[in-house]
Amino acid sequence: MSIITITDSSYSNGRQIAKSAAKRLNYEYVDSENILSLVSKEFGVSESKLAQALKDTPSNVGMFSKAKPEHIIFIETLITGYLLKNNMVYYGVVGLPLIQEVSHVLKVNIIANLESRIKNRMKLDNVSQDKARKAVTKEDEQLKKWVEAVYNTDITDPNLYDLVINIGHIKGDDIEDALETIISTVEHKKFQPMTYSLRCMKNVARSCRVRATLADIDPKMQVKSDEGTIYIYTKAVKKKAQDKVLEMKQKVMRLEGVKHVEVYIDYDLFANVSHGQ
Amino acid sequence: MKEKLEILLLDDEIIVGNRLGPALEKAGYDVEVFEDPQKALNRIHEKEFDIVVTDIMMADVNGIQVLEEVRKKSDTTRVIIITGYATVALAREAMDKGAFDMIAKPFKPSELHSVITKAADSLGYKKIIAKA
Numbered sequence: 001m002s003i004i005t006i007t008d009s010s011y012s013n014g015r016q017i018a019k020s021a022a023k024r025l026n027y028e029y030v031d032s033e034n035i036l037s038l039v040s041k042e043f044g045v046s047e048s049k050l051a052q053a054l055k056d057t058p059s060n061v062g063m064f065s066k067a068k069p070e071h072i073i074f075i076e077t078l079i080t081g082y083l084l085k086n087n088m089v090y091y092g093v094v095g096l097p098l099i100q101e102v103s104h105v106l107k108v109n110i111i112a113n114l115e116s117r118i119k120n121r122m123k124l125d126n127v128s129q130d131k132a133r134k135a136v137t138k139e140d141e142q143l144k145k146w147v148e149a150v151y152n153t154d155i156t157d158p159n160l161y162d163l164v165i166n167i168g169h170i171k172g173d174d175i176e177d178a179l180e181t182i183i184s185t186v187e188h189k190k191f192q193p194m195t196y197s198l199r200c201m202k203n204v205a206r207s208c209r210v211r212a213t214l215a216d217i218d219p220k221m222q223v224k225s226d227e228g229t230i231y232i233y234t235k236a237v238k239k240k241a242q243d244k245v246l247e248m249k250q251k252v253m254r255l256e257g258v259k260h261v262e263v264y265i266d267y268d269l270f271a272n273v274s275h276g277q
Numbered sequence: 278m279k280e281k282l283e284i285l286l287l288d289d290e291i292i293v294g295n296r297l298g299p300a301l302e303k304a305g306y307d308v309e310v311f312e313d314p315q316k317a318l319n320r321i322h323e324k325e326f327d328i329v330v331t332d333i334m335m336a337d338v339n340g341i342q343v344l345e346e347v348r349k350k351s352d353t354t355r356v357i358i359i360t361g362y363a364t365v366a367l368a369r370e371a372m373d374k375g376a377f378d379m380i381a382k383p384f385k386p387s388e389l390h391s392v393i394t395k396a397a398d399s400l401g402y403k404k405i406i407a408k409a
Contacts (some may be wrong), residue, residue, distance in 0.1 A: 059403055103368035190369040196379045197368055 002181060002191045005096060007155065008110035010139035011117040011124070012167065013175055017110055018091035020175070021182050025089070030082050032075055032092035043074040043177045043212070050075060054094065055142070057149045069138040070215035072150060080205040086193060093143065097151040098208070100160070102200045104193040108180065109161040112168060201225070206230070206257060213251050217244065228259030235266045238255045282397055283324075287317040287343060288332040288359065297330075299388035303393040306393070314338035318346055325351050328377075328396050330389070333360040333367065341370060348375045355396035359389070 004021060008014025017030065022029035032054060040047045053071035076095040082088060083099065099105050112120075114136065121132040148156040158164050163185060167174040185191070206225040210232070214221060222233040230252055236244045245263045252261045284306050294310040301308045309326075311317035314335045321343070322327065322372045327348050333340035344375065355377040363381040365389050377399070378392045382389055 103365045103372075189372045189375075192372055192374065194368060194376075194379045195388070196363050196381045201382060272297055 002193065003083055003086060003105045004108060004186055005099070005162075006091045006108045006110060006182075007093050008142070009112065009117065009156075010136050011120045012110045012112040013120070014110040015091050017175055017178050017182070018089050020179050022089035022181060023085075024179065025186070027087045027089050028085065029089050029091070030079065030084075031090065032079065032094040034267075035075065035078050035082070038076045039074050042078065045071055045074060053144075056257075057142075057145050068221040070212070072156060073208065073211045073219060077205075077208040080208045082200075084201055084205050090196065093147055093155060095208070096160070097147075097153045098204050099201065100265050102163050102203075103197040104191055104205065106163065106182070106191045107161045108163045108182055109158070110164065111166050113166075116168065122221065151265055177191050203227070206255075209255060210252055210258075213255060214248055217248060217251075228257055230258055230261045232261065232263045233266065236264065238267055241267070279327075281305065282327045282393075282400075282402055283307045283309075283328045284328045284330060284393070285309050285311065285317060285320060285328045287314060287335075287340075288310045288330075289314065289335040290332070293332070293359075297386055297389060301393070303392070304390055304393075306334045314343060318343065321347055321350060326354055327400055327402070328357065328393060330357045330359060330393075333358060334362055341374060344371065344374050344376055349386070353400065355399065356394055357389070357396065 004018070004027070006014050006018040006021070008017075018031070018148070019029055021027070033051070036047045036050045039045070049068075050071050053068070054075070068133065073096065076098065079092070079095045080088065080098065083090060083105070085103070091125055096107070100107075114133075117136050118129060118132045121127065121136055122129060125132070127135070144155055148155055151161065163182065165181060166180045167178050203225040205229075207223040209221075210223045210225065210230055211221065214232070218234045220235075224231040232248060232252070234248070248263050249261045252258055282305075284301060286294060286298055286301070286308055287310050290296075292313055294312060298310040300367050309320065311320065314337060317331075318338060329343065331340040331343045340358055340360065344358070347354050347356050356375065358376050358379040359370045359382060360379065361382040363379065368379050377396050380388060380392060
C-alpha cells in the first residue's frame with residue numbers, strides 16, 4: 001500500500017531497479033517521461049515541449065526555449081495525482097521535494113562510483129571512455145542545476161532520502177541486493193499509509209492541481225491546501241488585484257473537493273511603480 | 278464477543294473529550310474519557326480496551342509512552358494517535374511502535390469514527406458498529 005520513489009545519478013541503473021521493484025511488488029510503475037503523453041493529452045501541450053521543460057534549466061525556460069514554467073507544474077500535477085493511488089513506484093525527480101512530508105513514501109536514491117557509471121555508459125551507448133566521462137558528468141550537473149532552479153533543493157543531499165544505496169560496481173548481483181533492500185524496507189510498518197499521510201498526499205496533489213488550473217494567471221504562485229481549504233499566495237499590482245482574486249477564486253472553486261479559497265496578495269512594488277502607482 | 282466496543286479516549290484538552298466522547302457514545306461505543314494521562318495509564322493497566330485513542334503532546338506522559346504501555350499489556354488493542362503536531366518522524370515512530378492509525382488535528386468526529394470503524398473491522402466487530 002506504499003509508494004516508492006527512486007532517483008539516481010546518471011547511469012546508475014535506477015530506472016532498471018525501479019521497474020524491477022514495481023514488478024516484484026506488483027506495484028504500478030510511473031516515471032516523468034512515460035507520463036508525458038498523458039500530460040500532453042490533458043493540458044494540450046506537445047510532448048516535445050514537456051520533455052524540453054524537463055531538460056532546460058528554468059532560467060532558460062520561456063526565454064530561450066519553447067518550454068514554459070507551467071509545463072513543469074502540469075507534469076507535477078499528473079504525477080502527484082498518480083501517487084494518490086498508492087502501490088506505486090515512481091522513478092524521477094519531478095515533484096519529489098513536494099512529497100517530503102508524506103510518511104508512506106519511501107524515498108530512495110541510487111548512487112554508484114563514477115568509473116562504474118562511465119563503464120556502464122560506454123557499454124550501453126558504445127562510446128569512448130572520454131566521451132562517456134564527459135556525458136556522465138554533464139548529465140549529473142544538468143540534473144543538479146535543474147532541481148536547484150525548480151525546487152531550491154540539492155538533489156544530492158542525503159537528507160532528502162530514506163535510503164541511499166551505493167550499488168558500486170554495476171553487476172547483476174548489486175542490483176539484486178539493492179532491490180532486496182528496497183523491498184524489505186518498504187514492507188516495514190513505518191511506510192504504511194495512515195489517515196494522516198494519505199491526507200498529506202491528497203493536499204499535495206490538490207495544491208498541484210490548483211497551480212495547474214491557475215498557471216496561465218501566475219505560474220510562480222505558492223499554493224497550500226488543507227483538506228478543502230486552499231491558500232493562494234500571489235503577486236499583483238493594486239489596480240488589478242481585485243479582478244485577479246475573483247478570477248482565481250472562480251476557477252479554483254470549480255475543482256473537485258474545494259470548499260473554500262483564500263488569496264493573499266503581495267503587492268508587487270516594481271510592477272506598481274511601472275504602472276504609476 | 279462483547280456487544281459494545283470499549284474505547285479509552287485520552288486528551289489533556291477538556292474540549293476534545295467533551296466533544297468526541299458523546300459523539301462516540303452516540304455512535305454506539307462504550308467510551309471512557311480521560312484528561313490525565315497517568316489516570317488513563319492506571320485504567321489501561323486495570324482493563325483491556327478494544328481501542329485506545331490518545332493525544333501525543335501531554336504533560337508528564339506523552340502519547341507514544343501510552344502506546345508503548347498498551348503494547349506491553351495487549352497485542353490486540355488498537356491504538357489511534359490524534360495530534361496537532363503531526364510530522365513524518367512522529368508518524369513513522371507511531372507506526373513502528375504499533376499504532377493502528379494517526380489522525381492530524383483538527384478533524385471531524387466522523388473522521389475519527391471512520392478510523393474506529395476500520396479498527397473495529399480488524400478486531401472482527403464489523404456487524405455491530407452503528408453509524409455516527
